[in-house]
Amino acid sequence: MNSPVKKVVIAGGGTAGWMAAATLSCQLGQVIEITLIESDEIGTVGVGEATIPPMQAFHKLIGIDEQEFLRATQGTFKLGISFENWGEIGDQYIHSFGQTGKEFWAADFQHFWLKLRELGSTAEFGDFCLELQAAKENKFAITENPRINFAYHFNATLYAQFLRKFSEKRGVKRVEGKIAEVATNSDNGFIQSLKLTSGQVIDGDLFIDCTGFRGLLIEQTLHTGYEDWSHWLVNDSAIAVQTESVGPAIPYTRAIAHPSGWQWQIPLQSRVGNGMVYSSRFISDEDAKKTFLSNLDGPAITEPRVIKFKTGRRMKGWNKNCIALGLASGFIEPLESTSIHLIMSGILRLIKLFPNHGINDVNVAEYNKQSAFEIESIRDFVILHYKATERSDSEYWRYCRDMEVPETLAHRIKLFADSGLAFKGDGEIFRIDSWTQVMLGQRIYPKSYHPIVNVMNQDDLKRSIEEFAVGIKKRVAQLPSHADFVKGYCGI
Ligand code: FAD
Structure with missing residues (x-):
């Protein structure tokens, strides 16, 4: 299709639909017309209230005021996730958003920590992470030096309402009604228009499917197909x-x-x-x-x-003139709160590859390649939590412990277990710290560490690392409680 994209139609007004409307209206509102259709009768999934740190940058990009957003959505701050009973019943660890320890170019901090343990220290890996220690003490503040990395918790329904106001102010036209029929072009199969039960017909050049699990356009109309991951991610x-x-x-x-x-x-x-x-x-x-x-x-x-739900991903996030976002594009499961992040990165990717001169196969292929890579790396990270368990108290955990995992994940686990090495590939969202915290938290202890830790004087090494943990403790003691900070910051 070579006609320029002028009219964008968003089907669905949950978190995905309104995030798409807000971003597109803010970035491209001057050059495209945006209509969003949502059905009060169907409603939204109503969950999805925990996020990861890139949400901050997303809000900055589209000019959302943080305090206004937190007030409007009953929001709080999130420093990480506390995993309880995962490696074994009674275990607890926090996967935090912070950096653990000092940065060394040749080897990541876990190698130094492993050496420290060998030297007799009982310090935990988490003792060297400001965000993790603050979380443990229920402390929080927005600080610059050192910067505390955080995400948000918020009320999903209020968030959609907040973004609706934001988008309507920037020209997004909202239509309430239930889509009953989807008309496609008989030559190329592209979507032409959506017909509501009221009889109203809404036509467009580009359609964004945000209709949730039903995938009204991407699946029910275009039959794009779904890659099922339920053998690895068994929750449904x-x-x-x-x-x-x-x-x-x-x-x-x-x-x-x-x-x-x-x-x-x-x-x-x-x-x-x-x-x-x-x-x-x-x-x-x-x-x-x-x-x-x-x-x-x-x-x-x-x-x-x-x-x-069914865990997995849509075979193509972008098919013909339809892009699926949110639950319509796939679902890993809520464990690491990545679904809203994937909505955000899908929209930003679409804007980068926006087909203003018409949809072409190269842009579509690039979008699909990048999206598949991103979701697969998140999938591996989430599977890790199930695979790396010593629990054997139920059929569920025995299945998870014994299941085959994707080759990409098996490789990461072996690398870490053998030599303490973790990595973050290009375009992946989870950092080395995240992989390390979860591997250690789920009882994967490396057999060895990088030799560079033996080059330093052992007393100096021990002293400097221990001083670092003391510095973190002092810093945490100075922070206000999270609840007090939220009250002051939001003026409530
Ligand atoms: P929905 O909220 O289902 O919205 C679908 C929209 O489409 C609605 O407006 C509906 O009215 C409209 N619609 C559907 N059919 C029609 C039709 N025929 N005509 C007109 N309109 C129609 N994500 C996170 O990032 N963090 C979490 O902590 C998290 N927890 C989750 C927990 C669970 C149990 C689940 C299932 C998901 C969770 N998610 C989480 C994912 C998150 O909820 C979703 O990514 C997010 O809410 C986006 O949903 P959505 O907008 O795609 O779909």
């Missing part, structure tokens, strides 16, 4: 409920493993988002619900809702 169900807060909001997400799944706790300003993710192959909805409800910390304020 979730139950979600909101509870009253029973204490000040903590600055991290909790991910608590159960015999056949895991439970999340996402603390917002005035309530907590909770959910249990599980596999129907190993536990019934009824039993999962019992386990979940008996493990809630506060009184429930909503009815439990069951959500079904």
